[in-house]
Amino acid sequence: MTNAPKTTALRLVESAAPERDQLKIVIVGHVDHGKSTLVGRLFHETGSLPDGKFEAIKAMCERRGMPFEWAFLMDAFQAERDQGITIDTSQIWFKTEARDYVIIDAPGHKEFLKNMITGAAQAEAALLVIDADEGVREQSRRHGYLLSLLGITQVAVAINKMDLVGYSEERFRAVEAEYRAYLESIGVKPRVIVPVSAREGDLISGPSANMPWYTGPSIVGALDSFEKAAPMVERPLRMFVQDIYKFDQRxxxxxxxxxxxxxxxxxxxxxxxxxxxxxxxxxxxxxxPAAPARTVAEAGESVGITLDEQIFVERGDLISHVPDEDRAAPMETDVFRARLFWLGRESLSEGKRLKLKLGTLEAQVTVERIEHVVDTGDLATGAATHVERNAVAEVVIRANRLLALDPYEDNPYSGRFVLVDRYDVVGGGIVSMEGYADQRELVTRRATNITRVEHRITEDMRVARNGHKGAVIWLTGLSGAGKSTLAVALEQALFEKGYQAYVLDGDNIRDGLNANLGFSPEDRAENIRRVGEVASLFASAGMIAITAFISPYRSDRERARKAAPGRFHEVHVKASVEACEARDPKGLYKRARTGEIKEFTGISAPYEAPDAPDLVVDTEAQSIDSCLDTLVAYVANACRS
Structure with missing residues (x-):
């Protein structure tokens, strides 16, 4: 995540040789399960402690009249020593024979989860620590879930304090089975689960005489088995604009x-x-200044670039290569799904306005919908109207502008964000575009050298001839809500009254004009874009274009409104999913429930009901005839000459 709090860096060994591998690992676990003690022993066992450090810790413990404590190597703050907990993240460099490491020790206490997430977001792998005596706790599950949320799949587990349970294999197997099942249920397959005693040094760097029944790797062996992540330089170019400077004429x-x-x-x-x-x-x-001019820069570098022509650029713009078959550009959207971890003191509710930070981008957003809250204990999901502190939820976020971003699985740096309320970071999450369209193609204009033809027949002349104004009557609603039924009936009723009216129906349009489009989010959006433009042409010709389309995305309907300014009338044909599924006139819901139809609106794809439609007709609460009467009266008034 971005905007990480300041960490305490405690360098214990000399900088690694450039040719050696370096891996960042986060250590997490429930408070008092022995993370810091394990790290202290790890440094001792690998010979990574600098001269005099052991003696300094021993002397400090003697002055305080307390037992020797390895954890004080990590717990650098006085407040932590007094309380016996880790508050901030600490970074320590150490090395084994195989590679160099940066270990990020993250706090386990529930009150410091924000710092734990900050540390984990920087890591490539994780070591989870569980107390063998206490077993798997709520925080153990929550930390595992957060690692999954952050995309960390390389995980090892240390079941610590085996000395407190008499080095019992039976106890180890019970805790191992419980936690392995949980991790695998959230898509994390632990590389290895190791029984250890950090205080006594068992299985930190080699075998343990106290646990001859364990034949797997030690903690050092587990760490050395982790693989270095593919370098970010091999991914498509992403560079957020941080600032624009003027030097000389540059x-x-x-x-x-x-x-x-x-x-x-x-x-x-x-x-x-x-x-x-x-x-x-x-x-x-x-x-x-005497060095040759640079010709290339790679991931991880902070640089400046100049351009061959001056264009308007803003902080937060995202630079990528012009897309081709091998290089994808980021997606553009004003709405996306997110898996969100909420840290705010007050619960999160729908409609909450916040500031989103993604890279250097800042934008005002609204939490439009809380789809469900995830119980990190049993992974049950449930409907909710609020998200409490330290809870995970899947939400829909809408911005007040178009954003450039990536789904998290495509690029973690441009696919994760934080949310800010006033000056406090209150949440963070990862981007999912599941069910939502990339709007880049919809807003990109490729046609050039275009000169619009000016008609000799004015709008007033058409109104005088037809006896009414042109309009787009846009019926939106779920499949089975009654849109097509109402559209055809409205067309007939208006025709009998002498109006020039014509229905553009979803199935009819897809049978011809849009026969080349499928049902992906992008194809759905393009389908509506084309219909919006055609309907606008009908309205410009003085006719009443009646459209009957699900048109699930609010942004697409707004684009259709902009295509017909002053002539667009949004009508929400309202009916619940349950009512529409009970009707199921085309048998589509049944096929969607069995998985035969993918991306079906209301079941496996989103429907964004209008916020402020021009008219609502409720086919669940009223008869079709009553709804039709309401529609006819509305159109007659809206199109009055």
Whole structure:
């Protein structure tokens, strides 16, 4: 996640040689399960403690009249020593024969989960610590779930304090089975589960005489078995604009490459403005003026670039290569699903307005819908109207502008965010675009050298001839709500009254104009975009275009409204999913429930009901005839000449 709190870096060994591998590992677990003690022993066993450190810890414990405690190596703050808990994240560098490590010790106490998430977000792998005597606790499950949420799949588990249970194999197997089953249920397959005694040094770096029944690797062996993540340089280019500087006649766009590489001469696109330019030069700070000009920069570097033409650029814009078969651009959207961890002191409710931070991007967003809250204990999901502190929820977030982002599984740096309420970080999560369309193609204009034809027949002339104004009557609602039935009946009723009216129905349009479109979120959005443009042309011709489309996305309906300014009338044909499924005139709900139809609105794909429609007709509460009378009266009034 972004905007990490300050960490305490405690360097214990010399910097690693450049050619050696380095892996970042987070250590998490329930409070008092022995994380810091385990790390202290780990450093002692691997010879990573600097000269005099052991003696300093021993002397400190003697001054305080307390037993020697390895945990004080990690718990660098006085407040932590007094309370016996880890508050902030601490980073420690150490090495084994195989590689160098940065270990991030994250707090286990429930009150410091924000810091735990901060630490885990920086890691490539995790070591989970569980007390053999206490067993799997609520925090043990929550930490495992959060690691899954952050996309960390390389996990080892240390079942600590085996000395307190007499090094019992039976106890170890019971705790191992319980926690392994939980982790695998959330998609995390632990690499190894090791019985250890951190205080006594059992199975930290080698076998244990106290546990001859265990034949697997030690903690050091488990860590060395982790694989280094694929370098971010191999992913598509992503660089959030941090700032724009002016030097001499140069205008330098500064930022950090989170993934990919950029070269002089590359054609890049700035999202979400969709402006394309070429990279003229790559600038870097504190570079030797006599050195050759840079021609390439890679993931992890902070650089500046200049462009071959001046375009308007803002902080938060996301730079990528112009998309092709091999290089994808980020998605553009004003709405997305998110798996969210809520940290706010007050519970989260639908309609809450917050600030979203993603990279250097900041935008005002609204939590539009809480789909369900996840119980991290038993993974049960349930409907809820609020999300309490330290709970996980799946929500729908809508922004007040178009955002450029990636689904988390495609790129973690441009797919995770934090939420801020006033000045406090109150939540964080990962982006999912499941069920929602990439709007890039919908807002990109490729046609050039276009000159619109001006008609000689004015709108007033058409109104005078037809006796009414042109309009788009946009019927939206779930499948089975009655849209097509009402549309056809409305067309007939208006025709009998002398109106020029025509129905554009979903199935009819897909049988011709949009026969080449499927039912993916992107194809659904393009289907509605085309219909909106056609309906606008009908309305411009003085006719009443009646459309009967599910049109599930609010942004698509708003785009259709903009295509017919002053003529668009949104009508919500309202009926619950239960009522529509009971009707199921085409048998579609039955097929969707069996999985035969994927991405079916209301079942496996979202439907965003209108916020403020021009008219609501409730076919569940009223008869079709009553709804039709309401519609006819509305159209007659709206289209009065």
């Amino acid at each position: 205008r330098i766009i500064a930022g950090r490459l989170s993934s990919g590489r950029i070269r002089v001469g590359d054609e890049v696109i700035f999202s979400p403005s969709n402006k394309t330019v070429r990279v003229k030069s790559i600038e870097s700070w504190s570079s030797d």
